[in-house]
Amino acid sequence: MNMKELQNKSILLFGKSRAFSSDEFESQMKFHKIRLFSEFNDDVVVVIDGKMMTPYEQMASDELYEKHSKEVEFIPIDIFEKEIAKYIDSDTLLMSLKLSHDKQRLKSFIQNSMLSDELFLKLLKMYSWSGEDFFENDDNRDVSAALILRFYENIERNHNVQYATTGIMHLVAQTKSTKLLKAISNLEPIKHHPKIQVAIAMSDCCDDEMQERLYKSKSQKILEALSLNKNLKSTLIEKFSKDEILGRNVAKNIILSNELFELFKDNKIGLALNESLTTEMQKELVELDNENISYALALNNSIDETILKILLLNSNKEIQSAIYQNSTTPLEILRRAYKNNQNYEELAKNENTPIEILYQLQLDGRYERFVKTNKAFGKHIVRENIGWDV
Numbered sequence: 001m002n003m004k005e006l007q008n009k010s011i012l013l014f015g016k017s018r019a020f021s022s023d024e025f026e027s028q029m030k031f032h033k034i035r036l037f038s039e040f041n042d043d044v045v046v047v048i049d050g051k052m053m054t055p056y057e058q059m060a061s062d063e064l065y066e067k068h069s070k071e072v073e074f075i076p077i078d079i080f081e082k083e084i085a086k087y088i089d090s091d092t093l094l095m096s097l098k099l100s101h102d103k104q105r106l107k108s109f110i111q112n113s114m115l116s117d118e119l120f121l122k123l124l125k126m127y128s129w130s131g132e133d134f135f136e137n138d139d140n141r142d143v144s145a146a147l148i149l150r151f152y153e154n155i156e157r158n159h160n161v162q163y164a165t166t167g168i169m170h171l172v173a174q175t176k177s178t179k180l181l182k183a184i185s186n187l188e189p190i191k192h193h194p195k196i197q198v199a200i201a202m203s204d205c206c207d208d209e210m211q212e213r214l215y216k217s218k219s220q221k222i223l224e225a226l227s228l229n230k231n232l233k234s235t236l237i238e239k240f241s242k243d244e245i246l247g248r249n250v251a252k253n254i255i256l257s258n259e260l261f262e263l264f265k266d267n268k269i270g271l272a273l274n275e276s277l278t279t280e281m282q283k284e285l286v287e288l289d290n291e292n293i294s295y296a297l298a299l300n301n302s303i304d305e306t307i308l309k310i311l312l313l314n315s316n317k318e319i320q321s322a323i324y325q326n327s328t329t330p331l332e333i334l335r336r337a338y339k340n341n342q343n344y345e346e347l348a349k350n351e352n353t354p355i356e357i358l359y360q361l362q363l364d365g366r367y368e369r370f371v372k373t374n375k376a377f378g379k380h381i382v383r384e385n386i387g388w389d390v
Contacts, residue, residue, distance in 0.1 A: 049074070149162045227240050
């Protein structure tokens with residue numbers, strides 16, 4: 001069944017359309033030259049069960065199916081509306097909406113779940129927010145809810161979020177789509193929400209164009225957020241490298257090349273915390289024999305084992321404590337550390353500490369809280385289904 005095959009033929013709709021408004025559904029039928037009836041006749045070739053069917057309509061549909069299922073096709077409204085959506089010409093629709101200035105029709109299409117994401121984002125770009133916030137009036141609320149409902153991951157677990165600004169914030173945090181992030185960043189109400197702008201600036205999907213636009217805001221919070229972006233564009237890397245605080249953020253978070261490692265040599269602590277350091281880079285930093293730099297290296301979750309063993313030779317207690325809390329520290333080192341009760345607190349916090357050691361540590365009231373908040377221990381309890389309250 002497709003729209004071309006139904007041209008100049010008749011269909012019967014019980015109840016109402018779902019994704020398309022009643023007027024739009026009828027308009028689409030006229031466009032495809034399909035005759036629409038609410039009662040059965042001999043010309044009907046398709047019977048559609050729509051939404052909000054009355055008991056009478058449900059009974060009539062069942063009776064028709066028993067009598068005519070061999071010569072008439074019976075399909076639910078969702079399947080039929082998906083077929084309609086396939087035949088919508090995006091350019092024609094967009095031009096029609098632009099010329100008509102019909103805001104309600106535009107909103108109806110934005111709320112139509114059958115349209116492609118690509119067309120949805122084009123329609124969203126056309127919508128006028130009238131200078132108001134996402135949920136400040138009924139129309140804006142409906143459009144905002146449609147945006148969240150379409151793209152929010154696991155929306156069925158949190159229905160209420162589609163009617164809250166936090167839903168937009170969550171979309172920014174969740175999305176792996178630059179197109180969606182850019183669409184959100186261009187929405188007029190974003191200007192009312194600096195926290196959402198900060199979240200966009202930190203997103204890995206924030207491309208060069210968005211980064212440049214956000215940089216021009218000169219907001220200190222947005223600049224700090226940009227400096228934490230792993231995919232920061234090269235011109236901004238250069239600018240931020242000249243600022244002590246922003247430069248350290250970039251040195252810590254950017255994916256390092258040899259050239260960038262050299263560029264941020266004045267931010268060695270930031271570099272020491274960067275998890276993309278190569279072993280050679282780590283070796284160069286540890287050879288500086290600077291305790292602040294060594295401490296930062298000891299905190300790095302990508303520290304090479306050979307470098308870590310060099311750091312262990314340092315008698316500085318803070319450096320040793322950082323190593324025993326580091327989740328990449330090898331098991332043999334953690335087991336050896338367990339022989340000294342001065343290391344127990346760090347071991348209780350470490351997600352890489354062997355389970356048998358964590359079991360022992362949780363028996364001591366001084367470390368019980370740290371063990372029970374240890375994510376690895378909590379996952380173990382859930383996996384083993386022991387039933388402890390962690």
